[in-house]
Amino acid sequence: MPARTHPFALVLILTLWPGAGNAQSAEHWSNWRGPAFSGSVSGGRYPTRLDESQVRWTAPLPGKGCSTPIVHDRRIYLTAPVDGKDALLAFDWDGRALWQAVLGSETPGRHRNGSGSNPSTVTDGRSVYVHFKSGHLAAIDLAGRVRWQINLVERYGAVNLYWDHGSSPVLTARDVVVTRLHQGESWIAAFDQASGALRWKTPRNYEVPREVDQGYTTPQVLRHEGREAVLTWGAEHVTLHDAADGKLLWSCGGFNPTAATFWPAVASPVIAGDLAVVCFGRADRGTPRLHGVRLGGQGDVTASHRVWTREDTGAFVPTPALHQGRLYVLSDRGQLDCLDPATGTTQWSGSFPRTSSNFYASPLIAGDLLYAVREDGSAYVARIEGRLEILSEHKFPDRIIASMIAVEGSVIVRGEKNLYCLAAPQSSPPRP
DSSP states (O other): OOEEOOOOOOOOSSSTTTTTTOOOSOOOOOOOOTTTTTSSSSSSOSSOOOOOGGGGEEEEESSSSOOOOOTTTEEEEEEEETTTTTEEEEEEETTTTTEEEEEEEEEOSSSSSSSSSOOOOOSSSSSEEOOOOEEEEEETTSSSSSEEEEEHHHHHOOOOOOOOOOOOOEESEEEEEEEEEESOOOOEEETTTTTEEEEEEOOOOOOOOOTTOOBBBOOOEEETTTTEEEEEEEEEEEEETTTTTOOOEEEESSSSSTTSSSOBSSSOOOOTTTTTEEEEEEEEGGGGEEEEEEEEOOOTTTTTOOOEEEESSSOOOSEEEEEEEEEEEOOTSSSSEEEOOOTOOOOEEEEEEOOSSSOSSOEEETEEEEEEEOOOOOEEEEEEEEOOOEEEEEESOOOOOOOOEEEEEEEEOOOOOOEEEEEEEETTTOOO
16 A cells, blocks of 8 residues: 655654664664664674674573663673562673672563563663663662662552563653553653652553553653653554653644554654654554654644555564664564655565564664564574665574664674674674
């Protein structure tokens, strides 16, 4: 089905902060989707294979976690259970374990591809902020000392999600922002980075069909009319909130006109210029939806800001990647569509080999290479210059749900049991 478009002025009313949604070179990967929250980085030389010949090191992990690692100043941080407790782990650039910051008891995952350590960490270069299914929210300094810790389940009640909590925390200039989107009381809240004190907590409740109120998406921090704002997607609504006080600035609904059930929001929005590209529907069951929503405005913009809609492409779990002005949508079953995000039109399509396993991890683009990994550990490297050209396939011995990340020529892969660092031998020699 072709894209349905509406004319609009291409004015940058609202842009991603920082980076305006463009790929950047990676010396740090400080949040789940990288330097510009795009899932991509430009420049550098990255491996065309992910087999044993490219492995710099492998580090064992103490328990099952599905969070994506982050990197700051050549230190790698990720969450995992340690002896039944939630913990943040730190590794050096050669894969040596530095420390573990252990919090309280974990709440284990209930889905085979989930864990109590699903949300990814985020850092401002001073502290690492973590959030777990158990409700633990904490700030931990770069030496592994817990600066503050609270429990959101104890404070605000149990999480009523069908599956495992997955929304990662994000940072504004002064706060750490988390969301809870589920059946019952839903909200978005900001906590002071220095103390953990609650700054604001804004209800976010909508009457929607069964399971559509369930949200696993990660918010994004934007600039709106010169101020910080937080974009959130779930329960059939994209909402923008003032980062200073949580006030609702605008909302866009109308994503589910047929009142379909069992359509939770899993893939997070991608900001491309003055558009938010929003995945909805169930691409894993043959009913994908993809929307381009113009950013900016005030109040209810449902009738005016939907720029285009697709009903033949999309993703349920993987969040698309944005690279050099093109959007790469990887479906759960392995179809890859390259789109023009301004119009929603397809530039080209391809497909990775199909099996009974799905793609849960979001795609990574490093340099001009796209990396994709299935839940069974099968990882692919492909060129994306005008078409999909698969260069290599390798099967890791782990199940892999976390997204891969790219820093300084290295690709870091988090499995259920091990952490891997891979690089082309010429650019990054193996550890002695």
